[in-house]
Amino acid sequence: MCVGFEHCYNSFCIFAYPIGPLYHPFTVLLLSFSPHSAPPTETPAMVSPHGIKLAVHLISTYFGDIVSKVCECLLRKGTLTLQQVLRFTELSKQNVTNALLVLIQHNCVQAFTIEQPGGFEEEKKIVTNYMALHDNIIHHMRFPKFLAIVSDEFGQECTEIFEGLLQHGRLSVNQIMDRYKDKHKPLTSEENSSVVDVVHENFNRLVQARFIERCPAHVPHIKSEEDKDDAAKKKAKKNPSQTLEEQALALATLMESMRFAVEDTITNDAPDDNSNKKPTTAVVGEKRKQPETGATNENKEILWRVNFEEFTRRLRHKCVVTHVTNRIDSVAGIVLRAIFDASRRNETTVKMEKTVPLSMETIYEEAMKSEEGRSLNMDRVSQSLVQLGCEIPVVAIDETYTIDLKKIIDEAQSQEVESIVMKKYSRDAYRIFRFLSQCKSLCDTDKISTSTFVDKKEALKILFQLWKDDFLHMERHATEAKTAKTENLFWKLDKVSVWEQVLDDMYHAALNLKLRLAYEIDLANKGLRLLKGKIGGEEGEAKRMKMKSMWTVLDSSFLILDDAIMLFHDF
Amino acid sequence: MFKKARDENAQQAEAEKKRLEKEAHKEQQSLRKESMIDVDHKKDLKIMIPKIGAVVEPVYINPVLPPGHGPTGWTGRLSTISTTLPSSRLLPSPAPSRRRCPQSALGCSFSASLLQVSDLTPIPSNKVRFISNSSLIMSSILQKRKTPDPKPKAGASLPESERLVLNIIKSRKENAIVVTDLKKEAKLPQPIFNKCLKNLQASGLVKEVPHVQFKGRKHYISADFEPSEEVTGGAWYADGELDTDFIEVLKNTSIKIIRKLKVVTDEGLYDFIKKNKVVRTECTSQQISEILRALVLDNMIIDVKSTGIGEYHGIPIGKICYRCPVGDLGQSLKAGAMVSIPCGVCPRIRECTPGGLISPTTCVYYTKWLDF
Numbered sequence: 029m030c031v032g033f034e035h036c037y038n039s040f041c042i043f044a045y046p047i048g049p050l051y052h053p054f055t056v057l058l059l060s061f062s063p064h065s066a067p068p069t070e071t072p073a074m075v076s077p078h079g080i081k082l083a084v085h086l087i088s089t090y091f092g093d094i095v096s097k098v099c100e101c102l103l104r105k106g107t108l109t110l111q112q113v114l115r116f117t118e119l120s121k122q123n124v125t126n127a128l129l130v131l132i133q134h135n136c137v138q139a140f141t142i143e144q145p146g147g148f149e150e151e152k153k154i155v156t157n158y159m160a161l162h163d164n165i166i167h168h169m170r171f172p173k174f175l176a177i178v179s180d181e182f183g184q185e186c187t188e189i190f191e192g193l194l195q196h197g198r199l200s201v202n203q204i205m206d207r208y209k210d211k212h213k214p215l216t217s218e219e220n221s222s223v224v225d226v227v228h229e230n231f232n233r234l235v236q237a238r239f240i241e242r243c244p245a246h247v248p249h250i251k252s253e254e255d256k257d258d259a260a261k262k263k264a265k266k267n268p269s270q271t272l273e274e275q276a277l278a279l280a281t282l283m284e285s286m287r288f289a290v291e292d293t294i295t296n297d298a299p300d301d302n303s304n305k306k307p308t309t310a311v312v313g314e315k316r317k318q319p320e321t322g323a324t325n326e327n328k329e330i331l332w333r334v335n336f337e338e339f340t341r342r343l344r345h346k347c348v349v350t351h352v353t354n355r356i357d358s359v360a361g362i363v364l365r366a367i368f369d370a371s372r373r374n375e376t377t378v379k380m381e382k383t384v385p386l387s388m389e390t391i392y393e394e395a396m397k398s399e400e401g402r403s404l405n406m407d408r409v410s411q412s413l414v415q416l417g418c419e420i421p422v423v424a425i426d427e428t429y430t431i432d433l434k435k436i437i438d439e440a441q442s443q444e445v446e447s448i449v450m451k452k453y454s455r456d457a458y459r460i461f462r463f464l465s466q467c468k469s470l471c472d473t474d475k476i477s478t479s480t481f482v483d484k485k486e487a488l489k490i491l492f493q494l495w496k497d498d499f500l501h502m503e504r505h506a507t508e509a510k511t512a513k514t515e516n517l518f519w520k521l522d523k524v525s526v527w528e529q530v531l532d533d534m535y536h537a538a539l540n541l542k543l544r545l546a547y548e549i550d551l552a553n554k555g556l557r558l559l560k561g562k563i564g565g566e567e568g569e570a571k572r573m574k575m576k577s578m579w580t581v582l583d584s585s586f587l588i589l590d591d592a593i594m595l596f597h598d599f
Numbered sequence: 600m601f602k603k604a605r606d607e608n609a610q611q612a613e614a615e616k617k618r619l620e621k622e623a624h625k626e627q628q629s630l631r632k633e634s635m636i637d638v639d640h641k642k643d644l645k646i647m648i649p650k651i652g653a654v655v656e657p658v659y660i661n662p663v664l665p666p667g668h669g670p671t672g673w674t675g676r677l678s679t680i681s682t683t684l685p686s687s688r689l690l691p692s693p694a695p696s697r698r699r700c701p702q703s704a705l706g707c708s709f710s711a712s713l714l715q716v717s718d719l720t721p722i723p724s725n726k727v728r729f730i731s732n733s734s735l736i737m738s739s740i741l742q743k744r745k746t747p748d749p750k751p752k753a754g755a756s757l758p759e760s761e762r763l764v765l766n767i768i769k770s771r772k773e774n775a776i777v778v779t780d781l782k783k784e785a786k787l788p789q790p791i792f793n794k795c796l797k798n799l800q801a802s803g804l805v806k807e808v809p810h811v812q813f814k815g816r817k818h819y820i821s822a823d824f825e826p827s828e829e830v831t832g833g834a835w836y837a838d839g840e841l842d843t844d845f846i847e848v849l850k851n852t853s854i855k856i857i858r859k860l861k862v863v864t865d866e867g868l869y870d871f872i873k874k875n876k877v878v879r880t881e882c883t884s885q886q887i888s889e890i891l892r893a894l895v896l897d898n899m900i901i902d903v904k905s906t907g908i909g910e911y912h913g914i915p916i917g918k919i920c921y922r923c924p925v926g927d928l929g930q931s932l933k934a935g936a937m938v939s940i941p942c943g944v945c946p947r948i949r950e951c952t953p954g955g956l957i958s959p960t961t962c963v964y965y966t967k968w969l970d971f
């Protein structure tokens with residue numbers, strides 16, 4: 029029976045063991061070869077076909093075939109019970125259970141329980157469901173980026189702690205401490221005590237920066253309609269379209285104050301002396317939490333994981349600043365960066381459509397803090413704000429300014445798609461595509477041709493080509509002229525579907541890059557083995573250099589492509 | 600002595616003149632014989648074309664018309680005729696529409712003439728095909744284009760069929776009519792229709808115009824109207840083709856001016872071009888606005904709303920103006936994530952699967968890309 033969750037009486041529930049990173053024997057076994065980790069933050073949306081393929085490929089590379097098979101099953105079929113997974117994958121129960129444990133450990137799967145109405149003369153049942161978190165799986169390929177951000181901001185020691193969390197998915201502070209001590213073994217006991225301080229300090233810095241957070245509830249329980257209290261009913265009324273998965277994620281997510289509450293976890297996290305411990309504050313006491321609000325069990329430590337949301341936010345800021353710097357100028361980039369820095373604490377969601385309103389003085393002061401912004405004056409800052417789309421009144425009294433981030437993101441997305449159209453087709457196609465992206469309704473061929481200065485026949489050819497490749501939507505409308513019935517073709521750019529298609533292509537391209545890289549490495553290894561001893565000196569060195577540069581190109585292209593995937597999916 | 604010599608000379612000249620006249624007469628006789636069509640139901644007949652080197656056009660014979668209107672027709676049985684033009688046998692041709700077929704004098708029975716030319720397209724000067732019909736056989740004569748007949752006054756004393764065709768064309772006003780529609784509406788036999796059209800064109804009442812959308816089809820418009828934009832394609836079209844050179848010139852000039860002036864409105868740019876006579880060809884303010892919008896689509900310039908201050912001084916607040924972007928827009932196009940890898944612009948991406956016929960491990964695009 030599940031020890032950790034009072035609601036779970038399901039014999040198929042995999043939580044027969046307390047979920048803790050290194051406690052489960054099989055998890056420990058698997059983790060010994062698992063390189064990375066991650067957490068669930070976002071709601072599961074319809075995943076594109078190649079998005080699934082890429083996720084399965086990543087899981088297969090990191091955790092092996094059995095885990096990837098279970099993961100693929102969940103990704104393709106949606107939320108399933110253990111029994112269903114068993115049926116679909118045809119794996120043994122032990123294998124599936126272990127695979128699910130690994131996936132949960134690495135934040136790739138979220139479990140939740142739900143009440144199922146009983147059949148004839150049967151009682152209601154509580155069933156545990158498992159859902160794959162596609163976004164979190166994909167985040168695994170971004171770990172080098174996350175590490176670089178932490179390393180840039182906090183240096184080596186913080187990076188070590190952070191790396192541990194990436195590798196193991198979820199760790200308690202004690203485990204982090206042990207890991208650190210293990211790594212720096214030859215230390216005296218005196219040094220040891222200072223090590224504890226160093227780890228605590230660095231850990232606190234990571235939490236302060238919101239780079240890490242407490243794990244969400246492992247198995248939140250979704251109440252049935254009758255069991256819901258008034259508040260829950262009100263909430264449900266507000267979001268009538270919320271899917272089960274969305275509800276589960278919302279329930280699993282901790283309150284903002286809880287996610288980053290750190291003091292007591294450090295003092296109270298000894299695993300065996302907390303059975304009688306009374307919470308000293310509300311935050312401290314939340315070691316054991318209701319499954320609805322998300323928590324770990326009393327007899328377990330508080331687990332920490334990487335906060336992907338924060339990294340996504342940082343990367344979003346970086347992307348927007350880069351775009352603005354390229355599109356307008358470096359000063360606009362500095363001003364926007366200052367705005368982000370000044371409003372970091374006030375951002376509530378990742379996909380903020382507008383920046384937090386700030387006064388000119390605040391923006392100016394923040395800009396002055398950076399080296400590049402030191403030479404700026406107020407006029408230049410206000411000029412940049414205008415360039416960024418703010419309207420500056422002639423007489424400003426307590427005026428605050430916000431930047432439309434959505435517009436910038438949209439622009440960056442359009443630019444990416446347009447560059448594809450330009451390279452794949454022609455400049456004329458690019459002009460036509462841009463024209464249609466500005467048109468709200470259907471446009472006939474003549475209008476497109478005259479507005480873009482493309483010969484009518486040529487325009488028609490381009491339009492057909494774009495339509496064939498799913499870049500455009502086409503409709504035929506018969507018009508009754510005086511003499512004859514003619515059929516006119518009307519065109520439209522459906523941004524939502526085209527953007528989805530482009531994102532799918534990006535996932536596809538990323539998968540191809542990964543596969544080609546693996547192939548090249550494999551080929552090089554085989555080649556080197558064959559050539560061992562046969563060639564040496566300069567020739568061998570030249571070969572090695574060539575391979576290295578090939579891998580670098582593939583790797584860096586992958587990172588750039590990943591930025592584009594984030595631009596279309598996460599920002 | 601001088602007188603004798605003069606007399607001798609005069610006699611010689613007289614004899615020479617007579618000889619020349621005789622020769623000329625003989626040659627005329629022989630040529631006249633040669634230009635006659637042999638109608639002995641031969642499969643291939645040859646006619647001698649009076650003169651080579653000039654544009655040769657068919658003459659439409661209208662059997663319905665009374666004599667005097669167009670060339671006279673003749674009747675008879677005629678199979679395919681091919682004509683060849685030996686350059687050595689040249690003869691000044693008689694007036695085009697008055698030439699009488701010598702065969703008619705021989706009592707042959709030809710009912711009409713039909714020249715199969717694809718809707719008045721230029722005819723090869725030395726080969727014309729006649730189509731025979733067992734009951735209705737047509738024929739025609741090729742002859743060189745001479746100075747056209749004096750233009751008849753518009754509408755004055757036009758034959759009925761021509762007036763009918765003209766009225767149909769006129770009814771379309773500035774929208775030209777396609778030849779097939781015209782034929783359908785006129786309901787005239789093909790040769791008559793062709794002749795009417797030809798005459799109307801020759802008399803300048805009707806003109807042929809290129810249609811921008813249907814380049815292969817002939818369109819006619821009344822001379823009283825100018826073809827509509829639908830037909831010509833608008834101001835940016837010349838002879839049914841997009842005037843790309845003019846567009847390029849205007850684009851480049853506009854960019855240069857915008858770079859110089861920093862911020863412009865469409866009227867501002869038009870005034871500048873007009874005042875400084877930057878472009879030799881006349882252009883309208885509407886054209887300048889269109890060029891500016893196309894430049895925005897090209898991402899060469901950006902459109903912004905005037906704030907009324909700084910660079911926008913003097914431009915009403917909220918008015919759309921155009922400026923060059925500060926950053927490098929071209930760079931951002933080249934630096935797209937997808938365009939820098941083979942898969943991003945791959946035409947086979949939909950067919951590419953791991954382990955498939957087209958796969959990333961066997962991909963030639965990759966091999967080429969990674970070939971340092």
Ligand code: SF4
Nearest residue numbers: 941942945951959962
């Ligand atoms: S791997 Fe090659 S064939 Fe496949 S999508 Fe990429 S470029 Fe095209």
